[in-house]
Amino acid sequence: MATTARPETFYDVMRRQGVTRRSFLKFCGLTASALALGPEFIGTIAHAMETKPRTPVLWLHGLECTCCSESFIRSAHPLAKDVVLSMLSLDYDDTLMAAAGFQAEAMLEDTMQKYKGRYILAVEGNPPLNEDGMFCIVGGKPFVERLRYAAKDAAAIIAWGSCASNGCVQAARPNPTQATPIHKVITDKPIIKVPGCPPIAEVMTGVVTYMLAFDKIPELDAQGRPKMFYGQRIHDKCYRRPHFDAGQFVEHWDDEAARKGYCLYKVGCKGPTTYNACSTVRWNNGVSFPIQSGHGCIGCSEENFWDKGSFYDRVTELNVFGVEANADKVGLAAAGAVGVGIAAHAAVSIAKKKDHEKETQE
Amino acid sequence: MASIETLSQPIYVYEKPVRLWHWINALAIVALAVTGFLIAWPPVVTSGEASDHYLMGYIRFVHFSSGYVLAVGLVGRAYWALVGNRYARELFAPRVHDAYWWQALLHEVRWYLFLVEEPRKHAGHNPLAGLAMFLFYVLGSVFMIVTGFALYGEGLGSGSWAANAFGWVLPALGGSQQVHSLHHLGMWYLVVFTLIHVYVAVREQHLSRQSVTTTMIDGWRVWKDDRP
Numbered sequence: 001m002a003t004t005a006r007p008e009t010f011y012d013v014m015r016r017q018g019v020t021r022r023s024f025l026k027f028c029g030l031t032a033s034a035l036a037l038g039p040e041f042i043g044t045i046a047h048a049m050e051t052k053p054r055t056p057v058l059w060l061h062g063l064e065c066t067c068c069s070e071s072f073i074r075s076a077h078p079l080a081k082d083v084v085l086s087m088l089s090l091d092y093d094d095t096l097m098a099a100a101g102f103q104a105e106a107m108l109e110d111t112m113q114k115y116k117g118r119y120i121l122a123v124e125g126n127p128p129l130n131e132d133g134m135f136c137i138v139g140g141k142p143f144v145e146r147l148r149y150a151a152k153d154a155a156a157i158i159a160w161g162s163c164a165s166n167g168c169v170q171a172a173r174p175n176p177t178q179a180t181p182i183h184k185v186i187t188d189k190p191i192i193k194v195p196g197c198p199p200i201a202e203v204m205t206g207v208v209t210y211m212l213a214f215d216k217i218p219e220l221d222a223q224g225r226p227k228m229f230y231g232q233r234i235h236d237k238c239y240r241r242p243h244f245d246a247g248q249f250v251e252h253w254d255d256e257a258a259r260k261g262y263c264l265y266k267v268g269c270k271g272p273t274t275y276n277a278c279s280t281v282r283w284n285n286g287v288s289f290p291i292q293s294g295h296g297c298i299g300c301s302e303e304n305f306w307d308k309g310s311f312y313d314r315v316t317e318l319n320v321f322g323v324e325a326n327a328d329k330v331g332l333a334a335a336g337a338v339g340v341g342i343a344a345h346a347a348v349s350i351a352k353k354k355d356h357e358k359e360t361q362e
Numbered sequence: 363m364a365s366i367e368t369l370s371q372p373i374y375v376y377e378k379p380v381r382l383w384h385w386i387n388a389l390a391i392v393a394l395a396v397t398g399f400l401i402a403w404p405p406v407v408t409s410g411e412a413s414d415h416y417l418m419g420y421i422r423f424v425h426f427s428s429g430y431v432l433a434v435g436l437v438g439r440a441y442w443a444l445v446g447n448r449y450a451r452e453l454f455a456p457r458v459h460d461a462y463w464w465q466a467l468l469h470e471v472r473w474y475l476f477l478v479e480e481p482r483k484h485a486g487h488n489p490l491a492g493l494a495m496f497l498f499y500v501l502g503s504v505f506m507i508v509t510g511f512a513l514y515g516e517g518l519g520s521g522s523w524a525a526n527a528f529g530w531v532l533p534a535l536g537g538s539q540q541v542h543s544l545h546h547l548g549m550w551y552l553v554v555f556t557l558i559h560v561y562v563a564v565r566e567q568h569l570s571r572q573s574v575t576t577t578m579i580d581g582w583r584v585w586k587d588d589r590p
Binding site for chain 1: 402403405412415416417418419421474520529530537539540542546547549550551553558
């Protein structure tokens with residue numbers, strides 16, 4: 001057995017998984033272009049993969065629906081997917097790995113010890129904190145304890161999807177389990193938020209590959225999302241944008257405008273308020289995305305999107321008042337009340353003045 | 363400041379830049395409210411190709427350029443508060459530390475509740491008007507400028523001046539959609555202010571002891587009687 005003293009590299013893993021040298025270089029080229037890097041970075045990526053000890057990824061599942069994993073394994077970037085998946089299955093992902101039960105838990109322990117302070121912790125879902133975390137039990141323990149334990153020696157944490165990033169639907173009002181996003185539980189580690197319900201597969205593999213290849217966190221925006229994928233709104237790159245600028249809008253789902261593929265702004269599309277890469281990367285091997293399929297964006301990668309009124313209203317209901325009303329209903333009511341008040345006040349003022357004039361005449 | 367205005371001579375209150383600002387600002391607010399409402403409830407073009415029209419584009423252009431007028435105007439007005447006459451400062455600094463100001467405020471409230479026969483004379487804003495100007499107009503328009511530029515920065519893109527200077531507002535107030543709603547609500551705040559402002563200005567012109575609306579046209583405060 002030709003074992004060497006040097007630590008295992010990504011390249012070693014790939015070759016062992018049956019990836020040819022040619023496929024490996026293709027992977028480097030595809031990764032560079034997926035991350036919008038120039039051709040000169042292909043060599044950089046290849047060199048890093050050949051020489052750097054591989055960074056293991058541990059993937060935990062909390063309170064979630066596994067849509068992130070479902071999305072991830074459908075990545076249209078097959079090499080990236082195979083490589084990343086094969087590396088993931090080497091470490092720990094209780095949904096994808098072959099091992100189960102005690103054997104799986106032993107692998108988690110093993111990786112945590114062996115790569116202390118160097119592994120990446122990917123978290124899908126979030127921990128519910130109510131009742132001491134009893135609403136989500138993994139391996140016989142509340143998930144929140146497991147999360148804290150695994151996060152302790154992690155180099156960085158990826159918060160997969162809206163659950164981990166924002167809390168998602170289980171954190172919607174009134175949030176009975178007190179489902180809490182990762183960054184509010186783990187405060188001492190760098191956290192990369194990859195929101196979306198689920199996030200786009202290529203965005204997920206892109207983020208993991210970037211971190212594995214460059215051994216650093218991608219550039220994040222103020223909310224902790226990778227700028228390369230969350231730097232723009234759906235609206236900014238939407239192919240229906242010319243209809244928005246022209247004033248051509250769908251008003252009913254069965255009208256002529258809907259058949260012509262006009263802008264869905266008036267039927268509540270959240271593209272103008274949602275930061276994600278759907279309109280550029282698209283879904284299912286770049287086949288389509290919600291707006292292209294004729295339905296407005298629901299804003300699933302935005303914080304608290306489920307608590308922000310209907311998916312089908314442009315001017316959405318406000319929850320801040322504890323009553324269901326949008327800005328126009330509130331505003332019109334206020335302006336109406338003030339208008340009536342002014343009319344009444346003006347009437348009294350005029351009557352008073354007439355009285356006064358009468359008195360002075362007498 | 364004199365405790366009670368006893369002058370019977372007209373006083374030059376609103377200097378030219380203040381009056382010019384007032385009327386330009388009024389036009390900008392009307393343009394902003396109309397186009398802002400149309401951005402929320404856009405009119406629909408049904409004919410032709412997208413390339414034949416640019417209706418929403420024009421509406422947004424008017425909104426954004428009027429927004430710049432409002433913002434630059436407020437900065438200019440703040441500058442004039444520093445270099446203009448003492449009445450130019452009242453808008454930004456209600457005299458809440460002044461006991462007489464509070465007493466006069468109460469008198470003005472009673473005047474509006476028909477509890478006193480006549481209002482007092484005030485060369486500048488009466489305390490109630492000054493307080494309303496500050497709470498509604500100054501705070502309201504600052505809120506609209508800050509949230510407006512935060513939303514404008516979304517269109518300009520990350521790295522633009524507006525996104526750099528005001529981008530923090532979006533997550534702080536609960537995200538882009540929430541800021542849209544609050545900005546829309548802010549419009550109604552200013553509409554309510556405008557309704558009251560126009561009513562009381564006209565009312566005071568006719569029922570108080572001094573000129574009000576004409577003062578914002580020619581700058582002079584004229585007294586209707588020479589009692590204190």
